[in-house]
Amino acid sequence: MVQPAFTDPQPLRNHARGTYNPQTQVCASCGVRQFALFGALDEAALAQIHYRIADITLEPGQTLYAAQDSGNAVFTVRSGVLRLERSSEAGERRILRLAGRTDLLGLEAILHQTYAADAVACTEVHVCRIPRALIDELSAEHVEITRDLMKRWQRALDDADEWLTELARGPARHRMLRLLLKLSEFGDENGCIWMPTRQEMGAMLDMTFETASRLVSALRREGVLHAVDARQARLDMDALMRVLKEDSASR
Known part of the structure; x- marks a missing residue:
C-alpha cells in the first residue's frame, strides 16, 4: 500500500x-x-x-x-x-x-x-x-x-443502494449511461469529469473490457463524451439526458 x-x-x-x-x-x-x-x-x-x-x-x-x-x-x-x-x-x-x-x-x-x-x-x-x-x-x-453523523451514514447507505440498483443491474448501455451521470456529480464547472479506465469501468459495472470500450466509443460518436486527455472527458449533459430518456423509453 x-x-x-x-x-x-x-x-x-x-x-x-x-x-x-x-x-x-x-x-x-x-x-x-x-x-x-x-x-x-x-x-x-x-x-x-x-x-x-x-x-x-x-x-x-x-x-x-x-x-x-x-x-x-x-x-x-x-x-x-x-x-x-x-x-x-x-x-x-x-x-x-x-x-x-x-x-x-x-x-x-x-x-x-x-x-x-x-x-x-x-x-x-x-x-x-x-x-x-x-x-x-x-x-x-x-x-x-x-x-450529522447519522445523516452521513444514511447518505453512504443510499449511495451504496443506488450503485447496486442503477449501476450493477440492467442492460450494459443503461449502466454506462448511469455511470456517466454519477461521474457528473464529481465534475468541474466546465463539464469535465474524471474518466475511469476500461478496466475500472468493468470493475464498477460488472462488464468486460471490450463491452466498456464499445459503449464509450458509441457515446463519443453520439456526442455525449468528448475526450480531453487519457483520464478526463467533457460531458455534454443535454446529450446525456436525451440519450438516457431514449434508453428508458426503449426498455
Whole structure:
C-alpha cells in the first residue's frame, strides 16, 4: 500500500502550547467547512480542535486506507475523487462506489471496526483526517454532531443502494449511461469529469473490457463524451439526458 503524505502530527500538537499551527489556516480557508462534519461548530469550538486534524494529499493511485486496517479515524474529502473497492479471494476487484467533495469516509471506525474497503485516489485528492477519539469527545458535548453523523451514514447507505440498483443491474448501455451521470456529480464547472479506465469501468459495472470500450466509443460518436486527455472527458449533459430518456423509453 502506498502511504499518503500528511501533515506531521507533532507540529500540530504544538498548537496546544501556543505555537503556530498550519492546520488552523487550512480549516479557516476550507471551501467545504460549512458542509463538513464540524460545520455546526462555532469559531471558538473549531479553534480548540484544529491541532488534532491532519491535512492529507493523495496522488492518483495512492491508498488512503485499506480494507481490514484498524479504523481509528474518519476522513472528510475536501476535493478530488476516491473509489471504494474490494478484492475477492480469487483476486477479482469490484469497485463499490465513488466518493467526492464533502463526503465522509471510514465511518465504520466510529464503531471501532476495521475499514470495510480500500479507499483509493482516482484523482489528486485532499482530505482531512479526523481522529475517532475527537469525534467521541465532541459527540458527547454537541448533540448536533451525532445527528450529522447519522445523516452521513444514511447518505453512504443510499449511495451504496443506488450503485447496486442503477449501476450493477440492467442492460450494459443503461449502466454506462448511469455511470456517466454519477461521474457528473464529481465534475468541474466546465463539464469535465474524471474518466475511469476500461478496466475500472468493468470493475464498477460488472462488464468486460471490450463491452466498456464499445459503449464509450458509441457515446463519443453520439456526442455525449468528448475526450480531453487519457483520464478526463467533457460531458455534454443535454446529450446525456436525451440519450438516457431514449434508453428508458426503449426498455
